[in-house]
Amino acid sequence: MIEIVSLETATLGDRSYLAHDGSVAAVIDPQRDIDRMQRLAADLGVRVTHVFETHLHNDYVTGGLALAAEAGAEYHVNAADAVAFDRVPVKDGLEIAVGDMTVRALATPGHTHTHLSYVLHAEGSDTAVFTGGSLLYGSTGRPDLLGPEHTGTLARAQYASAHRLADVLPESTVIYPTHGFGSFCSATQSRATSSTIGREKLANPVLTETEERYVAELLAGLDAYPAYYARMAPANAAGPQAPDLSAPRRADAREIRRRIADGEWVVDLRTRKAFAAGHVAGTLNIGLDGQLATYLGWLIPWGTPLTLLAETPAELAAAQRELVRIGIDRPAAANVGTPEEWSDGSPLRAYPTATFADLAAVLHHRHVHVLDVRRDLEWTASHLPGALHIPLAELADRLDELPDGEVWVHCAAGYRAAIAASLLDAVGRPVVAVDDDFSNAAASGLV
Structure with missing residues (x-):
């Protein structure tokens, strides 16, 4: 049989x-x-x-x-x-x-x-x-x-x-x-x-x-x-060979700061809620709990040195496994621990998260910019009136199109919005990440 x-x-x-x-x-x-x-x-x-x-x-x-x-x-x-x-x-x-x-x-x-x-x-x-x-x-x-x-x-x-x-x-x-x-x-x-x-x-x-x-x-x-x-x-x-999944070299807090200053990518693998609550300035958030390889591979300028930050060795190993599948074979460095350890005493950054109901309430009282980072077909199917549309894959190259002021960024479920929020936060923009399902936008009267 x-x-x-x-x-x-x-x-x-x-x-x-x-x-x-x-x-x-x-x-x-x-x-x-x-x-x-x-x-x-x-x-x-x-x-x-x-x-x-x-x-x-x-x-x-x-x-x-x-x-x-x-x-x-x-x-x-x-x-x-x-x-x-x-x-x-x-x-x-x-x-x-x-x-x-x-x-x-x-x-x-x-x-x-x-x-x-x-x-x-x-x-x-x-x-x-x-x-x-x-x-x-x-x-x-x-x-x-x-x-x-x-x-x-x-x-x-x-x-x-x-x-x-x-x-x-x-x-x-x-x-x-x-x-x-x-x-x-x-x-x-x-x-x-x-x-x-x-x-x-x-x-x-x-x-x-x-x-x-x-x-x-x-x-x-x-x-x-x-x-x-x-x-x-x-x-x-x-003819790709078998990958090397051994642990990357450890980067201390000083090296992490240097790599960020040099324009390299330092990616925090924690959940979007944990990242929003506190992270090292200049780091980006692409959580291991989503399509890490897809979006990291999509966004990173190919060949840019990559440093990974994870809470545990198991999470770091899982991220490496994800990335070798798309040909990102060896991180330049990594660290396992907490953002306080990675920052070595430097102040952490943070930004708020919110729901579509929160966004609706805010728009009744003051003006904020709404950024939709979904793909084109998603935008065409339905979107918030007055929102600015820049697909996530294009955001890093189109940051100068964003008007000054506070930006509330959303996608369909929160994962892409969190990546976008980390990109904006890394360049010092005031941002709120909408961590909510887009179906709730209509229930909140936004569509």
């Missing part, structure tokens, strides 16, 4: 998979921190003999090459991908035996030009298909990550690929996508946790709408994606 086990990386919105027959295993789209997959294989008592990539990923650095090397496994990558390492090339229609399982490659371009899906057959088990960034739950992978000159072509290829999967596979085929669980590689998000070809044929727009309508709706729904995505495919083509 075949078993397929998913390994979720929730903060990036992705899943990796291990399929085994009780003895040997195939791994599909492993993340950079391969020790998780190695532990999973060991716990199951199976040996990884094959590693498959559906595509050169745009949202994370793969662990495929390193895992295959350490396991002594075959590493399967599309023959059409130009890569700088030895691999077992795969092309459309190729079948590969993995113990009692057979894996067949299907060309499914759309997310990338060379995207592959892998169909898994085994006697006595339902057919399964690993669809990567092709057919997702209720959606498809986005087609715009390779540049605007490719977007239209890839959108139509995505439609054709989804229909190919629906046409050649039984309706009972279980779908195992890599993206679609919060990843910006997904065109839209779904709450589904599992699906089949049959279910998608009933509900997925790519399989229920005409090609013209699907393409038009897909392109209209695309919004910004993290800037570091542009670096992921070249890193994956170069």
Whole structure:
């Protein structure tokens, strides 16, 4: 009997998979921190003999090459991908035996030009298909990550690929996508946790709408994606090695002050409430309790030395693990402790947090500036009258557009607003972070 086990990386919105027959295993789209997959294989008592990539990923650095090397496994990558390492090339229609399982490659371009899906057959088990960034739950992978000159072509290829999967596979085929669980590689998000070809044929727009309508709706729904995505495919083509997750060098309070003065990034990983209550002047807040890698990677000028501040060694280690997944391999330095220790007696900074009800009450008595840091499509759907809109990803370069005076900054739930508030506080702007769900803005009479 075949078993397929998913390994979720929730903060990036992705899943990796291990399929085994009780003895040997195939791994599909492993993340950079391969020790998780190695532990999973060991716990199951199976040996990884094959590693498959559906595509050169745009949202994370793969662990495929390193895992295959350490396991002594075959590493399967599309023959059409130009890569700088030895691999077992795969092309459309190729079948590969993995113990009692057979894996067949299907060309499914759309997310990338060379995207592959892998169909898994085994006697006595339902057919399964690993669809990567092709057919997702209720959606498809986005087609715009390779540049605007490719977007239209890839959108139509995505439609054709989804229909190919629906046409050649039984309706009972279980779908195992890599993206679609919060990843910006997904065109839209779904709450589904599992699906089949049959279910998608009933509900997925790519399989229920005409090609013209699907393409038009897909392109209209695309919004910004993290800037570091542009670096992921070249890193994956170069052949990333296993990451170094050893503890970074410790920076004392004097070094922390120097690094801030030099314009480096010193990131406080604590929760947004803890940071607002007291932090070292000039530090930025990107909490470990949210999408740390996504937003740090999106915002930091690539190559800027990074120092991490955490309350515990475990939190620091978790942050390192998050960051190696997007190619930020080694922090320049780190410190574990409290803001009082990091400041070495210098006065801490703080700023207020508030709700939308608080904002509504304040606006009845005095004027404050309201800054909305959500993405463009969020702003278009609904926003506060009179608010200034600067997406978080653009804020550092557009600070001079903010008028003088107190700024109340909000997003959809508080996490991005906290990052923005720390950016404003670091340059000395009076700021209030709205730590509230945007749905409460209407209840407070603001929309």
